[in-house]
Amino acid sequence: MILDLTQDFEGKSRFSKNSPVSGELLAEYINFSENDVAEAVHNAQSMRAMWRGLSFYDRKILLLQWAKYLANNLEELANLVVEETGKPVADATLEVSLAIEHISWAAKNAKEYLSTQSRPSGLLLFNMESKVQFMPLGVVGVIGPWNYPVFTPVGSIAYALAAGNTVVFKPSEFTPGVGLWLEKSFEVATSTKNVLITITGLAETGKYLTESAVNKIAFTGSSRTAKKVAASCAEKMIPVILECGGKDPVIVAEDANVALAAEYALWSAMANAGQSCIGAERIYVHEQVADKFIEKLKSFALEVKPGVSYGPATMPSQLKVIEKHLKAAEAEGVKFLVGGPNSIQEPYVLPTIMLEVPATSVAMTEETFGPTIAINRVKSVQHAVELANESNYGLAAAVFSKKYAQEIADQLECGMVSINSVFSFAGVPSIPFGGVKESGYGRIHGPEGLLEFVSAKSIISPRFQGPLKLTTFKRKNIAERITTLIIKKLHG
Ligand code: NAD
Numbered sequence: 001m002i003l004d005l006t007q008d009f010e011g012k013s014r015f016s017k018n019s020p021v022s023g024e025l026l027a028e029y030i031n032f033s034e035n036d037v038a039e040a041v042h043n044a045q046s047m048r049a050m051w052r053g054l055s056f057y058d059r060k061i062l063l064l065q066w067a068k069y070l071a072n073n074l075e076e077l078a079n080l081v082v083e084e085t086g087k088p089v090a091d092a093t094l095e096v097s098l099a100i101e102h103i104s105w106a107a108k109n110a111k112e113y114l115s116t117q118s119r120p121s122g123l124l125l126f127n128m129e130s131k132v133q134f135m136p137l138g139v140v141g142v143i144g145p146w147n148y149p150v151f152t153p154v155g156s157i158a159y160a161l162a163a164g165n166t167v168v169f170k171p172s173e174f175t176p177g178v179g180l181w182l183e184k185s186f187e188v189a190t191s192t193k194n195v196l197i198t199i200t201g202l203a204e205t206g207k208y209l210t211e212s213a214v215n216k217i218a219f220t221g222s223s224r225t226a227k228k229v230a231a232s233c234a235e236k237m238i239p240v241i242l243e244c245g246g247k248d249p250v251i252v253a254e255d256a257n258v259a260l261a262a263e264y265a266l267w268s269a270m271a272n273a274g275q276s277c278i279g280a281e282r283i284y285v286h287e288q289v290a291d292k293f294i295e296k297l298k299s300f301a302l303e304v305k306p307g308v309s310y311g312p313a314t315m316p317s318q319l320k321v322i323e324k325h326l327k328a329a330e331a332e333g334v335k336f337l338v339g340g341p342n343s344i345q346e347p348y349v350l351p352t353i354m355l356e357v358p359a360t361s362v363a364m365t366e367e368t369f370g371p372t373i374a375i376n377r378v379k380s381v382q383h384a385v386e387l388a389n390e391s392n393y394g395l396a397a398a399v400f401s402k403k404y405a406q407e408i409a410d411q412l413e414c415g416m417v418s419i420n421s422v423f424s425f426a427g428v429p430s431i432p433f434g435g436v437k438e439s440g441y442g443r444i445h446g447p448e449g450l451l452e453f454v455s456a457k458s459i460i461s462p463r464f465q466g467p468l469k470l471t472t473f474k475r476k477n478i479a480e481r482i483t484t485l486i487i488k489k490l491h492g
Contacts, residue, residue, distance in 0.1 A: 002076060003184045005177055007200070012036070015202055017176055020086040020314045020347055029176040029200040036199065037168075037208040043194040044139040044166040045213065051195050052136045052164040056111035062190040063107035063162060069189035070100050077181055081149060084175045086311035086347070087272055098427050099154040102445065105429030106162035113447040114163055114454055123486055127466030134454035136164030138215035143206045143229065145221045146314050147275040149175035150182070151426070155433060155444040156218035156241070157182070157196065163453035165216075169198045170209050172221075174314055176200040207232060214238060216453065220277075222367075223393075223438045241442030241452055243434055245367040246277050246395030249388035250422075251408055252285040252293055253381045253401035260420065261285075261400035262296035266304070268398060268422040270351055270371035273310040275318070277439075278396040278416070278423060281368055283375045284384035290377045294337065294355070297375070301338045301351045310371060312347030319344050322370035325363040329354050329374075332361050343372070359390060367393070381408055389413045395439035398422045415439065 007030045014028045032040070051059070070077060074096050081092035114134040121128040140160040144153035153169060160167050171179025183198035199205055203225075210217055210232040219229045220243040233240045250265045252258070268280035285293045304310070313319050326341040339352030349370045357364050357374040364374055378384045381404055388397060389412065396416040399408045409417040415435040416425045425431055432443035443449055468479045 001073075001188075003073075003181055003188070005180045005184060007180070015173060015176075015200075017084065017174070019083065020174075020312045020316070023347075026083060027177060029180070032170075032199040032201040032205045032208070034208045034211075037201075037205060037212055040168050040197045040199050041139055041141075041209075041212045041214055044168050044197050047166050047192070047194045048136075048138055051161075051166050051192075054164075056115070059110065059162060059164065060107040062192070063103055063158065066186050066189040067100050067103040067107065069185050070096065070103070073185065074100075077150065077178070077185075080177050080181055081175075082311075084177055085146060085149065085314045087314075088308070088311060091272060091310075095148055095151045099150045099158075101427065102151075102154055102429045103158040106158040106450065109430075109447070110162035110164075110450055113450050121460070123490065124468070124483060125460075125466070127462055127464050128460050129463050131459045133457045133459060134163070134451070135457050136454055138165060139213070140165045140167050140453055141209045141212065141214035141217045142167055142169045143209060143217065143219045143221065144169065144171050144175075144179070145277075146172035146174035147272060147277070149178040152220045152243070153179075153182070155243075155449070156220070159444060159449045160216075160218065160453040161196065163450050165453050166194065167196045168209060168212075168214065169196065170201065170206045171198060173200075173202045210238070211235070216240070218442075218444065218452070219243065223440070226440060241434070241444065242440035243277070243442075243444060244395075244438060244440040245369075245393060246279075246435065246439050247281045247365070247367055247391045247393040248278055248396050248398070248414075249384075249391070249412075250280045250283045250398045251381060251384045251388060251400065252283065252289065253384075253399070253404050253408070254286040254288040255402045255404070256286075256289060256293075256400035257402070257420070258289050258293045258400075259296055262293055262300055264400075264422045265373070265398065266297055266300045269373040270301075270304055271310060273306070273313060273349060274371040275314060275369050276423075278426065280373060280398065280422065282364060282388070282391075283373060284378045284387055285375060286381060286384070287377045287379055290375075294375060297373075298337055298353065301353055304351045304371075306345075306348040306350055306371070313349060313370065316347065318369055319346060319349065321366075322349055322368055322372065325361075325366065325368045325370075326352065326354075326372065329357055329361055329363040332358055334358075334361070334363070334374075337375075339372075359387065365392070384408075385411045392438045394436035396425070396435070413437070415443075 078092040343350040432448035
């Protein structure tokens with residue numbers, strides 16, 4: 001069955017979604033207004049009690065039904081991703097596959113991490129029973145980007161739902177069809193309505209969601225927008241998770257498997273046309289192996305074919321950013337090993353490799369988000385670590401080394417490190433995903449990702465009335481003396 005994504009346009013304003021490859025109109029979608037957003041949040045609120053009232057087991061069954069629906073209709077969703085982003089179908093297929101893994105993990109593990117826990121009460125209050133309950137927040141607003149329009153938002157949606165929340169999802173205006181498909185597939189697979197609601201629209205629609213009655217916002221997108229989201233949410237003290245951009249470094253040590261490092265670093269930088277938050281943008285290679293590494297990377301890069309290996313720039317305005325970075329590097333005397341400022345051939349960007357880019361260049365300090373990479377030689381891995389940490393960003397990093405990898409990883413200021421590999425942490429649902437510094441805060445995925453969507457409630461009750469009554473005006477001197485004695489014995 002092909003899902004019907006028709007919306008009722010009556011009385012609504014619309015926006016167009018065009019093909020990133022041909023520029024032709026693909027479809028029109030409702031541009032949700034402030035009132036529409038408020039209504040969607042209200043509808044999601046109306047299902048809060050039902051959804052949170054289900055047992056972990058019941059929610060698991062429903063979420064696994066959704067995962068099953070996605071698996072059985074993987075091609076349909078992947079084709080829609082291809083149509084809206086322009087990425088190769090194999091990449092879209094992998095993206096959907098990973099999202100299914102995450103739904104399944106969240107469904108199966110919510111009970112283990114979010115069930116009520118007993119905690120020790122300590123010697124002073126030994127007569128009390130102490131428990132922690134994890135309460136769903138209510139309605140979670142998820143705001144998503146276009147570069148991985150299934151994988152990225154599902155990393156919040158599935159975990160928020162598994163934790164007992166209902167969700168209002170604002171997909172990117174560049175991938176509205178994918179966003180609607182997720183809502184409709186959830187409705188069909190689970191026979192529910194208003195548990196997962198998609199609101200299509202432009203930036204303003206996202207802003208309305210941050211101003212609405214949601215109980216948390218999980219935002220993924222640029223650091224620039226993240227700051228606006230956090231500021232808007234601060235007005236009502238709505239808590240936020242911010243998953244933002246990166247300028248991810250790759251460190252190649254003197255003992256690295258150089259061919260492997262070149263192959264993986266190139267893919268990390270250029271897969272999805274370089275439009276990956278966790279994609280490599282800077283490489284620091286030890287001078288002892290630099291020549292060999294650069295030669296390998298160049299030879300691999302020459303085999304990469306825009307339009308086949310990767311798609312166009314999904315968001316046309318990004319081409320200007322990429323061009324600005326390449327032109328700035330050229331003006332600073334940077335040597336181009338492959339490509340150059342003329343690599344921008346709308347809607348594609350040709351593979352581009354820059355050598356010895358100054359640390360202060362915009363091409364080294366800001367997220368480029370294109371199939372470009374800067375390679376700088378270093379005299380030691382220690383220096384590489386310092387340069388890697390100089391960035392305002394701190395999302396992920398990759399390290400290639402036989403002996404020093406863990407030592408290097410320990411020193412990197414970021415949220416995720418791949419050793420002798422790239423990207424793989426995104427495919428492991430049990431570990432958290434997120435960054436530090438301007439790459440954001442909070443975590444999706446894993447137990448940490450589940451805990452983001454609950455609030456801890458402590459409950460304490462007497463098992464029996466203890467001898468030390470401290471919380472009463474009838475407190476005896478002896479109780480105070482015994483308390484002091486215990487504290488001195490324990491900690492003095
Ligand atoms: P973006 O910031 O332009 O938009 C992201 C979303 O925010 C869109 O849905 C947009 O409509 C919405 N939005 C825009 N203005 C808003 C506002 N004022 N209030 C609320 N919502 C608003 O980002 P993008 O171009 O869609 O995505 C690319 C960026 O996302 C890159 O920087 C990339 O690194 C980052 N990203 C990060 C991760 C991660 O997990 N850390 C994953 C994927 C992408």
